[in-house]
Amino acid sequence: MLVLLNDILTNYILPGLIFALGFCFLFILVPDGAGLRGYRMARRMMGCGYLAFFTTLIFEAMTIQLAMEPVLQQIIILSISILQAFLFTFALTTLIDVQFFSWSRLIRQLIYVILPSVAAFVVYFYDSRCSSVILILLIAYYSYKLVGYVFSFRRRYREYKHRMADYFSSDEWERLRWVRRSFYTALSIGILALIYALCPSVITSLLFTLVLAGYYAAFGIRFINYAFTFHQIEAAMSVNDYTGDNNIVDSGQSSLADVQSTALMQRLTELMTEKQLFTKPDLTIEDISVQAGDSYRNVSAAINNCEGINFKAWVNRFRIEEAKQLIHEGYLQQHTTDALALATGFANRTSFYRVFKKLTGQSPTDFR
Secondary structure (H helix, E strand, O other): OHHHHHHHHHHHHHHHHHHHHHHHHHHOOOOOOHHHHHHHHHHHHHHHHHHHHHHHHHHHHHHHHOOOOHHHHHHHHHHHHHHHHHHHHHHHHHHHOOOOOOHHHHHHHHHHHHHHHHHHHHHHHHOHHHHHHHHHHHHHHHHHHHHHHHHHHHHHHHHHHHHHHOOEOOOHHHHHHHHHHHHHHHHHHHHHHHHHHHOOOHHHHHHHHHHHHHHHHHHHHHHHHHHHHHHHOHHHHOOOOOOOOOOOOOOOOOHHHHHHHHHHHHHHHHHHHHHOHHHOOOOEHHHHHHHHOOOHHHHHHHHHHHHOOOHHHHHHHHHHHHHHHHHHOOHHHHOOHHHHHHHOOOOOHHHHHHHHHHHHOOOHHHHO
């Protein structure tokens, strides 16, 4: 029964699913927009990757039917896994960094991925007695690439969160939290693929195929829908001069620049307190830049260097101070905590509770 189920999944359901999603990647239109350029190319790349994976699934099924040597099947599985790990990492990184994609980077990294697999097949067919050494080297290279992808993605995702926090006053970064989940799920599947390559059996094959089908379907749908949610974070993602560092103004700049930053900071503080801009849940640094009559970069530099925090943390300070004042005035005696969160500019109660406790060490109820 397990063998029959595994055959149906491996030979029919999974290839059909992969082919359909690859077709969608290539032919569903992407909305116009300069910020989606990298995404367009990444989606075409994933479409080709899905169709290539469909081809390799058919080829793998043929190798099983032809009863090829287990070592050759293991080399095929590892080669496919190395390519898929690269494709998913590259595509997911493109979603959180619109400036990441370039043809030179894609071609260079693709060569690093393909050459070891090609070399493994060449050496194997030249002298199959080296199969054990080939397998060990391929496993070592695969493990090395996985570790490298983890460090690279973590760094890019951290920069993405900094970028969002330096532009939005709300938790807009959570819109792409699924990207991080997708990456680590793909990493888990990559590890599972390694186990499957080392211990091939009906059970491991069935488990691997089920997980693979679920992930590829979920990822494909999310990846396609990204194009229709990108506009909500496009402004922050498209800032070309963002450095990912809070210290935008370095120590080598003149004292005149420091004085200007201090003066701008005072003006920004006055704007926030007098007009209570912080009560706007979707307040962005662009909004306050327009109010202050200065550029985004100068406002960001002033906040980061004078206060030592990002834009979102700076706005949240005003919100929590306002919340504390309202609590002292008895606001919670007549209103709910949800109402207090909305009144002070938080999008929801959860964010309010988290920030309030972080800045005061108490919950709003305990503070009251």
